[in-house]
Amino acid sequence: MPKIRMIDIAEHCGVSKAAVVRALNRPVERSELRPETWARIRAAAEALGYRADWRARALAGGRSHTIGLLYDGLYPPLQGFPGRITAEIARFLSEASYDLLLLPTDREGWREKLVDRRCDAAVIVGEVPLAIDGSEPLPLPVVTVNARGRNPYPRVEPDDAGGATLAVAHLRDLGHRRIAYFGELPSRRRAHPSAQARHQGYRDAMRAARLTPQVFPDLDSLEAILGQAALRPTAIVAYTDAGAARIMQSAYRRGLRVPDDLSLIAFNDDPEGALLSPPLTTIALPIQPMGRAAADLVLRLLDGDPDVPPVTAIAEDLRLRESTATV
Numbered sequence: 001m002p003k004i005r006m007i008d009i010a011e012h013c014g015v016s017k018a019a020v021v022r023a024l025n026r027p028v029e030r031s032e033l034r035p036e037t038w039a040r041i042r043a044a045a046e047a048l049g050y051r052a053d054w055r056a057r058a059l060a061g062g063r064s065h066t067i068g069l070l071y072d073g074l075y076p077p078l079q080g081f082p083g084r085i086t087a088e089i090a091r092f093l094s095e096a097s098y099d100l101l102l103l104p105t106d107r108e109g110w111r112e113k114l115v116d117r118r119c120d121a122a123v124i125v126g127e128v129p130l131a132i133d134g135s136e137p138l139p140l141p142v143v144t145v146n147a148r149g150r151n152p153y154p155r156v157e158p159d160d161a162g163g164a165t166l167a168v169a170h171l172r173d174l175g176h177r178r179i180a181y182f183g184e185l186p187s188r189r190r191a192h193p194s195a196q197a198r199h200q201g202y203r204d205a206m207r208a209a210r211l212t213p214q215v216f217p218d219l220d221s222l223e224a225i226l227g228q229a230a231l232r233p234t235a236i237v238a239y240t241d242a243g244a245a246r247i248m249q250s251a252y253r254r255g256l257r258v259p260d261d262l263s264l265i266a267f268n269d270d271p272e273g274a275l276l277s278p279p280l281t282t283i284a285l286p287i288q289p290m291g292r293a294a295a296d297l298v299l300r301l302l303d304g305d306p307d308v309p310p311v312t313a314i315a316e317d318l319r320l321r322e323s324t325a326t327v
Contacts, residue, residue, distance in 0.1 A: 004050040013044050020045075025065070027095040067093060067298060068103045068119035070110075072129035076102045081268060081285060082126035085145055088291020089123060096299055105131040115139055121298050124153075127192070141301035145294045146285075148193040154301070156294045156312045160194045160267070163283040163316035164201025167237045167265045170281070170318055172209055175327040176235040176263060179206065180214040182222055182247060183239020195239065198267060202237055219246055226254050226262075234327045235263035241273040244280055244323070259325035269319050278322035286314040 006024070010017045015037065022031050023041035031038050069086065071077055077086055090100045101119060103110045106129070114122060121141040124132070128149030132138065137151045144155040171179050181203075186196035199215070206213045214233055216222040225231050238244035244266035248258055256262050258278060266273065269284035293312050300308050 004045075004048045006050075009041060009045050009048060009050060012048065013041055015041065024050075025097050063120045063302070064118055065098050066101050066119050067098050068114055068122040069100045070103050070105055070122050070124050070129055070132065072105055072127065072131065074104070076104070077125045077127075080270065081146070081287070084287050085291055085294075086125050088288050089125070089145070089294050092292050092295035093298065096295070098298075105129040111138075120302055123294060123298060124149075141298065143294050143297045143301070145290060146194070152310060154297050154308050154310055154312070156290050156297065156314065157193065158285050158290065159313040159315050160197035161201030161204070162313075163267060164198050164237065165205045166316065166318050167267075167283055168202060168205035168209065170265060170320075171235045171237070171263060171324065172211075174235075174263065174324060177211055177327075178214070178233040179211060179235045179237065180216060180222075180233035181237050181239075182216045183243050185215070185217045194267075198237075198239055219250060222247065223250055223254075226250060226256065233262070235265070235324070238264060238266035241266045241268045241270040241280055241282055244273070244282075245276055248276060248323075259323050263324040263327070265324055267316075274321065276323070281321045281324045282319050284317045284319045286316060289314045 006020045007017050010020045013020070019033060019037065020041055022033055023038045024045060028035050028038045033041075069076065077083060086100075093100065098120075100123075101113075103113060103119075103122075110131075113119065119140065121143070122138060124142065124144045124147050126145070126147055128144060128147050132151070133149040137153075142153040144153050146157050148155060148157070168179060181199060183198070184191060184195045186199055203213045216225070225233070236244075236247060238247060244264045247262075247264060251258055251262050258264055265281045265283070267283045267285070269282045273280035273282050293314060297308060297312065
C-alpha cells in the first residue's frame with residue numbers, strides 16, 4: 001500500500017497542501033483555517049491512514065517538532081512540582097504536534113543534539129543547569145519555567161510575592177498580628193528565586209499592615225520560641241508544605257495544637273498537604289496556567305513573535321483547609 005502524503009490529503013479534501021500542513025501541525029484554536037475545514041482535513045488524514053514523517057517534515061520545514069527539556073544531574077524534573085509542570089508543558093505542546101526530548105546537560109553531546117536541528121527550542125523547569133547558567137546564550141529559543149539564570153531567556157514563574165501577600169492577608173483577616181515566616185532565606189548560594197520572592201513578599205505585606213516581621217530560617221531557631229507563650233507567633237507562613245509539616249511535628253511534641261494554638265499556611269499545594277492532620281491551608285502554584293503559558297511562549301518564539309514578554313508571572317490561589325483559624 002503506497003504511503004499517504006500530505007498532497008494526497010489535499011487532493012482528497014480539495015484544499016491546498018498548505019492548508020493540510022496548518023491543520024495537521026496546529027490545534028484548531030491556533031490555526032488560520034475555519035474549524036469545519038480543520039476538522040475535515042483531520043478526519044481525512046485519519047481515514048486515509050496518514051502518518052507523519054518527522055524527518056521529512058524537518059527537512060521540508062526546517063523543524064523537527066521536538067523541544068529539548070534541559071536538566072542537570074541524573075534525574076529529569078519529573079517528580080513533585082517540576083514533574084507536574086513538565087507534564088502540563090508536554091500536554092500543551094503535544095496539541096501543537098511537538099514532543100519533549102529529555103536532555104541531561106551533564107553528559108557529552110547535549111549541545112550537539114540541540115544545534116544539529118534535532119530540537120527546535122528548549123525549556124528549563126525548576127533550576128537552570130550549571131552547564132547553561134553563565135555560559136553563552138544557546139543558539140535557539142529557550143523558555144525557563146520557575147527557574148531563573150544569568151541569561152535573559154523569557155521565563156514563566158508564579159507570582160510568589162503576590163502569594164505571600166495573600167497568605168498574610170488571610171491570617172490578618174483571622175485576627176492574627178504575630179505572624180512569622182519559616183523557611184529558606186535567599187542569601188544561600190544558588191537559592192531558588194521563590195526563596196527571595198516569598199520572603200520579601202511576606203516582609204512587604206507585614207510592613208504594609210504595620211506589623212513586625214519575625215523570620216525563622218531553620219527549625220532550631222523556631223523551636224526555641226515555640227515553648228515561650230509570650231514570644232510565640234500565633235500564625236506562621238511556611239516556605240513550603242514540607243516545612244509546614246515539620247512545624248506541625250514540632251508543635252505536637254510541645255503539646256501545641258494546630259490551628260487552636262498555632263495557625264499554619266504554606267506554599268505549593270503538594271498533594272500530601274491535604275493528607276496532613278489537620279489538612280494544610282496553602283498557596284497553590286498555578287500549574288496548569290504555567291504549563292500553558294510556557295508552551296505558548298515556545299510556540300510564539302518559534303513563530304518569530306517580536307512581542308514575547310521577558311517575564312510572565314501567573315497569579316497564585318489560596319486553598320482554604322483546616323490549619324488556620326481565628327486567634
